[in-house]
Amino acid sequence: MALLRTDKITMQFSGLTAVLDLNIEINDREIIGLIGPNGAGKTTAFNMITGVYKPTKGQVYYNDKDVTGLKPHEITKFGIARTFQNIRLFKELSVLDNVIIANHLRLKSNLFGSVVRTPGYRREEQEIYEKSMALLKDVGLDDLKDEKSSNLPYGKQRRLEIARALATDPKLLLLDEPAAGMNPQESHELMGFIREIRDKFDIAILMIEHHMQVVMGVCERIYVLDYGVTIAEGLPDAIQNDPKVIEAYLGVD
Amino acid sequence: MDLELFLQQLANAISLGSLYALLAIGYTMVYGILRLINFAHGDIFMFGTYMAFYMMTSFMLPWGAAFIIAIILTIAFGVLVEKAAYKPLRNSPRMSIMISAIGASFLIENLAIVVFGGRPKSLPVPDLFNRIIHIGNVSVVSITFITPIITMVALAILMFIVNKTKTGMAMRAVSKDYEAARLMGIDVNFIITFTFAIGSALAAIGGIMWGLKYPSLLPLMGVMPGLKCFIAAVIGGIGDIRGAVIGGFILGLIEIMLIAVFPELTGYRDAFAFVLLIVILLVKPTGIMGKNIAEKV
Amino acid sequence: MKNRKTQLTIILLIVTIAIIAVLNITLDSYKIKIFTLCGIYIILGLSMNLINGFTGLFSLGHAGFMAVGAYVSALLTMSPELKDSVFYVAPINPFIKVIQLPFPLALIVGGLAAAGIAFLIGAPVLRLNDDYLAIATLGFSEIIRVVITNTQTLTNGSLGLKGITRYTNAWWAWGIAILTIFFMIWLIHGMYGKAFKAIREDEIAAEAMGISLFKHKMMSFVIGAFFAGVGGGLLGHLIGAIDPNMFRFILTFNILLIVVLGGIGSITGTIISATAVTILMEVLRFIENPINLGFVNIPGIPGMRMVVFSLMLMGVILFYPKGLMGRAEFNWDYFLKKKFLRNRKKSA
Numbered sequence: 001m002a003l004l005r006t007d008k009i010t011m012q013f014s015g016l017t018a019v020l021d022l023n024i025e026i027n028d029r030e031i032i033g034l035i036g037p038n039g040a041g042k043t044t045a046f047n048m049i050t051g052v053y054k055p056t057k058g059q060v061y062y063n064d065k066d067v068t069g070l071k072p073h074e075i076t077k078f079g080i081a082r083t084f085q086n087i088r089l090f091k092e093l094s095v096l097d098n099v100i101i102a103n104h105l106r107l108k109s110n111l112f113g114s115v116v117r118t119p120g121y122r123r124e125e126q127e128i129y130e131k132s133m134a135l136l137k138d139v140g141l142d143d144l145k146d147e148k149s150s151n152l153p154y155g156k157q158r159r160l161e162i163a164r165a166l167a168t169d170p171k172l173l174l175l176d177e178p179a180a181g182m183n184p185q186e187s188h189e190l191m192g193f194i195r196e197i198r199d200k201f202d203i204a205i206l207m208i209e210h211h212m213q214v215v216m217g218v219c220e221r222i223y224v225l226d227y228g229v230t231i232a233e234g235l236p237d238a239i240q241n242d243p244k245v246i247e248a249y250l251g252v253d
Numbered sequence: 254m255d256l257e258l259f260l261q262q263l264a265n266a267i268s269l270g271s272l273y274a275l276l277a278i279g280y281t282m283v284y285g286i287l288r289l290i291n292f293a294h295g296d297i298f299m300f301g302t303y304m305a306f307y308m309m310t311s312f313m314l315p316w317g318a319a320f321i322i323a324i325i326l327t328i329a330f331g332v333l334v335e336k337a338a339y340k341p342l343r344n345s346p347r348m349s350i351m352i353s354a355i356g357a358s359f360l361i362e363n364l365a366i367v368v369f370g371g372r373p374k375s376l377p378v379p380d381l382f383n384r385i386i387h388i389g390n391v392s393v394v395s396i397t398f399i400t401p402i403i404t405m406v407a408l409a410i411l412m413f414i415v416n417k418t419k420t421g422m423a424m425r426a427v428s429k430d431y432e433a434a435r436l437m438g439i440d441v442n443f444i445i446t447f448t449f450a451i452g453s454a455l456a457a458i459g460g461i462m463w464g465l466k467y468p469s470l471l472p473l474m475g476v477m478p479g480l481k482c483f484i485a486a487v488i489g490g491i492g493d494i495r496g497a498v499i500g501g502f503i504l505g506l507i508e509i510m511l512i513a514v515f516p517e518l519t520g521y522r523d524a525f526a527f528v529l530l531i532v533i534l535l536v537k538p539t540g541i542m543g544k545n546i547a548e549k550v
Numbered sequence: 551m552k553n554r555k556t557q558l559t560i561i562l563l564i565v566t567i568a569i570i571a572v573l574n575i576t577l578d579s580y581k582i583k584i585f586t587l588c589g590i591y592i593i594l595g596l597s598m599n600l601i602n603g604f605t606g607l608f609s610l611g612h613a614g615f616m617a618v619g620a621y622v623s624a625l626l627t628m629s630p631e632l633k634d635s636v637f638y639v640a641p642i643n644p645f646i647k648v649i650q651l652p653f654p655l656a657l658i659v660g661g662l663a664a665a666g667i668a669f670l671i672g673a674p675v676l677r678l679n680d681d682y683l684a685i686a687t688l689g690f691s692e693i694i695r696v697v698i699t700n701t702q703t704l705t706n707g708s709l710g711l712k713g714i715t716r717y718t719n720a721w722w723a724w725g726i727a728i729l730t731i732f733f734m735i736w737l738i739h740g741m742y743g744k745a746f747k748a749i750r751e752d753e754i755a756a757e758a759m760g761i762s763l764f765k766h767k768m769m770s771f772v773i774g775a776f777f778a779g780v781g782g783g784l785l786g787h788l789i790g791a792i793d794p795n796m797f798r799f800i801l802t803f804n805i806l807l808i809v810v811l812g813g814i815g816s817i818t819g820t821i822i823s824a825t826a827v828t829i830l831m832e833v834l835r836f837i838e839n840p841i842n843l844g845f846v847n848i849p850g851i852p853g854m855r856m857v858v859f860s861l862m863l864m865g866v867i868l869f870y871p872k873g874l875m876g877r878a879e880f881n882w883d884y885f886l887k888k889k890f891l892r893n894r895k896k897s898a
Contacts, residue, residue: 105760527689
């Protein structure tokens with residue numbers, strides 16, 4: 001049984017087809033790449049999976065359950081978390097608060113409990129604090145916990161965004177261009193980091209990435225989009241040598 | 254309701270609708286370019302009416318000259334509001350800009366109370382606008398007919414400017430994509446000033462005609478028409494000039510006709526527009542002429 | 551450290567209560583009224599700051615919520631006989647005539663009524679953003695006012711309610727203000743408050759983190775409306791008479807002024823600016839009255855106060871958009887650290 005399966009999802013914007021009949025299948029603990037030239041519809045695919053857009057056609061299944069058209073927060077609750085192409089942190093809030101907020105969806109206490117600070121709520125809050133600190137430690141940001149998140153350097157903001165997504169306890173993590181704006185040294189570290197979090201948190205990862213070294217180095221399978229159409233899928237080696245891919249993507253790059 | 258009464262009410266509705274349309278255009282144009290509700294627009298309308306009043310009473314000008322000078326002064330005033338209250342905040346968070354707009358509106362209203370006085374003033378109505386015209390058994394004041402005609406003329410001129418001139422093209426470009434227009438070398442600040450000037454001119458025309466129809470001027474007279482006309486712009490599809498006109502007419506028609514048919518609703522008159530707004534926002538938030546735009550994630 | 555802070559907070563609380571007691575004895579009745587009004591405006595400012603400042607929703611419906619709270623609570627404390635004499639144009643609805651509640655209960659019911667209305671309004675309008683939300687909430691606030699004006703047998707229409715017992719004193723206003731302050735502090739620091747702030751910072755990211763936008767916006771909106779309703783009820787029982795014209799947009803503007811001046815998103819700022827603005831509103835009355843300087847008479851200019859306040863709002867938003875406090879809060883750490891540093895210096 002696949003963790004995530006999309007069945008011919010299609011997205012049209014007033015006549016323009018951004019993604020056509022996309023079939024993706026992701027199994028537990030897989031690291032999958034989604035590549036293609038700019039405007040190929042990769043982020044649109046992410047938005048359909050995470051509920052930001054409702055597909056014009058087709059279905060999204062998570063653990064064989066139809067989750068098409070659910071709201072983003074409901075999808076996240078099921079276990080799909082994401083990061084954004086242009087980092088979307090809670091800018092004015094601290095690094096720690098960014099991660100703590102991502103625990104809100106699993107909170108059991110109600111609003112009243114949080115205001116009068118019932119013992120049950122306090123216990124929960126303490127647990128969330130400890131869990132968040134542990135997570136920050138895992139991504140190496142624990143000593144910056146009180147810093148305003150927008151004050152972090154770019155690479156650390158990306159890491160924080162990943163940590164924040166992990167705090168929602170996902171089974172599938174969607175990364176939208178995690179290596180964007182990184183230097184070769186940083187992107188090399190990122191490859192190790194991605195594998196690390198997969199092993200540590202036992203999750204599957206679907207990533208959009210332009211940086212070929214990262215994609216080929218870390219992904220186990222790759223889907224290639226061009227103008228919304230899936231032109232190839234398969235193992236990194238096969239993709240690298242696929243003439244269609246080379247024409248559409250690698251040739252141009 | 255018999256036919257004569259109906260026709261009379263219809264004439265009133267069209268007349269009111271065209272006043273709303275004039276004011277709604279100002280909202281829709283500013284919103285199209287700046288994504289900002291110009292809360293002060295209703296007060297600019299009020300300013301125009303008072304200027305006409307002072308030109309006619311204090312300066313004893315003939316009404317034609319008085320109205321033209323009032324329109325010019327209102328244009329200057331509208332541009333001043335933009336320069337003082339909106340321009341400095343161009344890159345600020347939206348809430349700041351809206352607060353500034355509300356602040357500007359209150360400042361103008363309160364200054365008007367201080368300067369113009371809180372007691373109602375009555376605009377002298379020239380004979381031309383005050384004639385009773387009899388058609389069959391229906392008798393209507395001439396301003397009721399003049400208002401839609403002037404509105405149509407103003408609208409034709411506006412459409413010409415927006416569609417046929419270079420400045421109009423630049424306006425459309427800025428409202429489509431602010432940044433790209435700037436990069437293409439369009440003087441965005443000039444376009445914004447120009448937009449405010451046009452909006453204010455239309456508000457002044459609307460204000461003067463409003464004053465001719467309801468000749469009691471008050472410093473807060475622009476508040477309700479202002480809010481309603483923004484709603485008219487939303488109903489028509491904000492950013493779209495034709496939409497604003499359609500919205501204005503719809504609102505005028507509904508207001509007059511509902512009361513004509515259900516006189517017991519008279520007390521609720523000012524609430525109609527808001528109810529209509531809520532309905533439109535729920536059914537078709539982009540308005541009648543609007544298009545859906547998805548936010549980029 | 552934590553105990554230390556709790557101790558300090560308790561000391562501050564006792565000092566505040568002592569100040570209220572002292573002022574209550576020493577001030578004349580006019581000044582006590584202003585002092586009481588400060589407490590009410592703190593409640594109102596905080597309730598708007600929750601919605602607009604902490605959750606980032608630009609709502610302009612406060613006057614409407616206050617009207618609901620004021621009317622409901624006033625109708626509940628008025629005796630049947632009083633209601634009969636006030637409703638002389640059209641007789642009051644017999645059911646409303648007979649129910650009567652003690653003041654505190656009436657305030658709570660007034661707040662709940664405002665919250666209930668907010669819940670109904672929120673269902674359609676909280677799907678809207680920014681200026682659409684602003685204009686829709688403003689619209690609902692006007693609708694509420696128009697409805698109150700036209701439902702003669704429920705609200706006595708444009709004549710309003712008169713002869714409301716003046717239960718609101720400094721103790722009630724400030725007591726509830728202090729409760730509101732603590733409620734807001736705990737709410738904002740708790741998990742739900744953090745979720746509100748996340749929505750303010752970035753709706754799309756908040757939703758992607760599993761926060762239901764609608765549910766949390768609604769919570770903030772309803773809680774804010776509750777406190778606005780309580781504030782409205784207190785105001786009605788302070789003045790002793792209410793009518794629909796009290797609840798025009800200008801009332802919302804006054805509260806917005808307090809929130810902006812204090813800092814959008816700061817509890818401390820709102821407390822300070824609510825007090826300052828309320829006092830200033832009274833102090834500035836002199837510019838509307840004729841001033842006699844002995845040798846020259848300056849005629850009073852009615853409306854000048856509001857000009858000053860509009861200018862103040864414009865000035866702050868144009869030149870000092872963060873307001874007094876920005877998003878900063880009063881914090882014991884600051885004082886403790888300072889003291890600690892001073893002690894260190896001494897020993898060095």
